[in-house]
Amino acid sequence: MKPYVISNVGITLDGKLATIDNDSRISGEEDLKRVHKIRKEVDGIMVGIGTVLKDNPRLTVHKIEARKEDNPVRIVVDSKLRIPLNARILNKDAKTIVATTKEVDKEKEEKIKKLTEIGVEVIKVGKYKVDLKELMEELYKRGIKKILLEGGGTLNWGMFKENLVDEVRVFIAPKIFGGKDAPTYVDGEGFRTVEECVKLELKNFYRLDDGLVLEFKVKK
Numbered sequence: 001m002k003p004y005v006i007s008n009v010g011i012t013l014d015g016k017l018a019t020i021d022n023d024s025r026i027s028g029e030e031d032l033k034r035v036h037k038i039r040k041e042v043d044g045i046m047v048g049i050g051t052v053l054k055d056n057p058r059l060t061v062h063k064i065e066a067r068k069e070d071n072p073v074r075i076v077v078d079s080k081l082r083i084p085l086n087a088r089i090l091n092k093d094a095k096t097i098v099a100t101t102k103e104v105d106k107e108k109e110e111k112i113k114k115l116t117e118i119g120v121e122v123i124k125v126g127k128y129k130v131d132l133k134e135l136m137e138e139l140y141k142r143g144i145k146k147i148l149l150e151g152g153g154t155l156n157w158g159m160f161k162e163n164l165v166d167e168v169r170v171f172i173a174p175k176i177f178g179g180k181d182a183p184t185y186v187d188g189e190g191f192r193t194v195e196e197c198v199k200l201e202l203k204n205f206y207r208l209d210d211g212l213v214l215e216f217k218v219k220k
């Protein structure tokens with residue numbers, strides 16, 4: 001069994017998550033409130049370590065009224081355990097799970113010990129990179145039945161490639177960032193043919209702030 005996964009991002013019209021200098025201010029205030037309402041409804045929020053290193057996010061419900069108990073479990077996918085011990089995602093506002101690989105050297109073992117001491121749960125799945133299918137099963141076993149996937153582009157690719165995403169919600173801002181090295185909604189290697197690609201069914205759309213929200217079901 002696996003959790004139900006909603007992928008949400010704020011993108012520009014050209015599909016970028018941030019500029020080449022990592023400026024990711026895409027959503028307006030109303031869109032951020034929409035995202036925080038989803039955060040409040042789910043059991044877990046998941047990001048890749050790239051997002052933690054670049055944005056240092058809190059990943060709590062802080063744009064709408066909420067109690068500490070409303071904060072979902074924060075999940076970071078981090079194969080090489082690069083997470084800084086002072087990252088905001090490790091603060092006491094909510095529980096945090098760090099998913100890493102089973103390949104553990106002495107340095108990694110020490111980091112796991114430190115993380116555990118500050119109350120972080122470390123899940124080991126996969127050999128060279130985090131096995132996302134196995135991670136989903138482990139999270140489900142821990143009562144995490146609904147997840148908000150908040151990127152970035154590399155983790156999004158991993159989740160789509162493994163067919164682990166059930167729903168897509170995007171805010172499209174009327175902006176163009178350009179830049180072939182700017183992160184896009186889904187990066188990674190990409191599919192080679194249209195047959196292999198992820199197919200979506202448009203369910204809803206509406207205007208918000210200066211942009212557009214689109215909601216899709218992933219066709220299975």
Ligand SMILES: NC(=O)C1=CN([C@@H]2O[C@H](COP(=O)(O)OP(=O)(O)OC[C@H]3O[C@@H](n4cnc5c(N)ncnc54)[C@H](O)[C@@H]3O)[C@@H](O)[C@H]2O)C=CC1
Nearest residue numbers: 009010017018024048049050051130151152153154155158
């Ligand atoms: N506008 C928006 O809504 C959002 C923007 N962003 C932006 O996205 C950028 C970060 O994206 P990325 O650098 O791509 O980092 P990412 O957040 O996708 O993390 C990628 C890392 O995840 C780890 N990982 C472990 N196992 C994996 C697996 N099986 N599959 C995939 N990844 C695995 C790897 O260490 C990899 O380097 C930042 O610029 C950030 O600002 C991030 C989230 C939302």
Ligand SMILES: Nc1nc(O)c(N)c(N[C@@H]2O[C@H](COP(=O)(O)O)[C@@H](O)[C@H]2O)n1
Nearest residue numbers: 009010024026027055057058059060150
């Ligand atoms: N939905 C959305 N729109 C944007 O314009 C964004 N830049 C993001 N970023 C995501 O939100 C995280 C920040 O969360 P906190 O406010 O620190 O709780 C960031 O790391 C991205 O995952 N999202």
